[in-house]
Amino acid sequence: MTGTSVARSNENFLEVIKSYYQLTKPRIIPLLLITTAASMWIASKGNVDSFLLIITLLGGTLAAASAQVLNCIYDQDIDYTMVRTRKRPIPSGKVQTQHALIFAIILGVLSFGLLALFVNLLAASLAMSGIVFYMLVYTHWLKRHTTQNIVIGGAAGAIPPLVGWAAVTGDLNWIPWLLFVIIFLWTPPHFWSLALMIKDDYAQVQVPMLPVIEGEEITVKQIWLYTILVIPFTLLLIYPIGSLGIVYGAIALSLNVIFLRKAWQLKQAPQDKQLARSLFKYSILYMMLLCTGMVIDSLSFTHHLVALLMPQ
Ligand code: HEM
Numbered sequence: 001m002t003g004t005s006v007a008r009s010n011e012n013f014l015e016v017i018k019s020y021y022q023l024t025k026p027r028i029i030p031l032l033l034i035t036t037a038a039s040m041w042i043a044s045k046g047n048v049d050s051f052l053l054i055i056t057l058l059g060g061t062l063a064a065a066s067a068q069v070l071n072c073i074y075d076q077d078i079d080y081t082m083v084r085t086r087k088r089p090i091p092s093g094k095v096q097t098q099h100a101l102i103f104a105i106i107l108g109v110l111s112f113g114l115l116a117l118f119v120n121l122l123a124a125s126l127a128m129s130g131i132v133f134y135m136l137v138y139t140h141w142l143k144r145h146t147t148q149n150i151v152i153g154g155a156a157g158a159i160p161p162l163v164g165w166a167a168v169t170g171d172l173n174w175i176p177w178l179l180f181v182i183i184f185l186w187t188p189p190h191f192w193s194l195a196l197m198i199k200d201d202y203a204q205v206q207v208p209m210l211p212v213i214e215g216e217e218i219t220v221k222q223i224w225l226y227t228i229l230v231i232p233f234t235l236l237l238i239y240p241i242g243s244l245g246i247v248y249g250a251i252a253l254s255l256n257v258i259f260l261r262k263a264w265q266l267k268q269a270p271q272d273k274q275l276a277r278s279l280f281k282y283s284i285l286y287m288m289l290l291c292t293g294m295v296i297d298s299l300s301f302t303h304h305l306v307a308l309l310m311p312q
């Protein structure tokens with residue numbers, strides 16, 4: 001082999017790796033992991049075992065990646081038509097469907113094996129239920145058939161905190177289910193603000209996202225409703241559940257005020273794509289910081305500091 005052909009085959013190899021990586025929609029996974037980690041921190045009262053944390057996050061990554069690859073296979077026809085998704089590896093011809101399927105199965109099996117072997121069967125089964133729900137309920141049954149697709153289907157994205165809690169305790173109680181509800185109610189403002197921006201793409205492939213079918217005004221009203229709904233649930237963790245305290249409370253309150261303000265501004269100007277973009281971006285920051293607040297509040301260092309500053 002000449003130097004040039006070695007360089008070319010290295011380049012091709014890197015291209016293949018990049019394509020498989022892109023199939024997993026990698027930019028979404030870190031936030032799913034942050035919600036898992038926050039749940040693990042609360043479950044372990046700020047003292048999470050690092051091996052358990054790493055294995056659970058690895059298992060969660062593999063499960064989410066498997067779910068996304070399966071979604072890319074199923075949705076390749078619409079991905080081919082939509083401008084935003086046209087360059088994905090399957091519609092652009094970089095990865096064959098059969099190879100993608102094998103990849104998804106390997107990821108799923110690795111995830112289950114890792115979680116079942118090193119964590120527990122409940123965490124492993126919950127992760128698998130995330131894949132099944134996202135594929136069957138969201139992608140197959142709902143996405144192309146109802147405007148409520150992402151409301152009900154959003155439950156898949158709310159499963160990671162259940163996995164995290166189960167990993168630490170081997171069980172589930174009210175707290176992880178509350179985290180589930182918070183993500184479940186957060187998903188409509190998160191997704192519909194984005195859908196307002198890319199509504200024409202979805203209309204072109206006849207995917208009945210809410211803004212396509214009901215228009216901007218109804219969508220922003222629904223966004224407003226879910227934003228109002230999610231707020232009290234974020235505060236239930238402080239009272240009456242009492243698993244988090246004043247530090248999380250201050251963070252959650254500030255984040256909620258901004259969330260409300262942005263959703264209200266959008267409600268006043270349903271056609272404003274800049275406001276929709278701003279709410280979409282903020283929804284991601286909101287979930288990231290809310291979970292970070294949960295972690296900070298769970299640390300024993302924080303408990304000591306609060307006790308020092310506010311003696312009873
Ligand atoms: C049914 C529920 C959901 C739907 C339909 C949805 C849909 C989307 C879509 C279409 C995008 C744009 C992706 C792209 O441009 O390729 C996006 C971005 C994103 N989503 Fe969601 N999402 C959902 C739930 C979630 C959940 C539960 C999380 C994490 C907790 C999440 C985190 C993110 C993040 C971090 C991005 C930004 C990725 C980037 O930087 O481009 N999403 N979402």
Ligand SMILES: CC(C)=CCC/C(C)=C/CC/C(C)=C/COP(=O)(O)OP(=O)(O)O
Nearest residue numbers: 028063064067071127130131156157159160
């Ligand atoms: C525990 C576990 C494995 C959970 C899986 C959760 C999961 C994969 C959530 C992802 C939600 C999401 C980003 C959907 C994208 O919608 P879409 O596919 O309609 O977006 P598109 O229009 O970009 O294709």
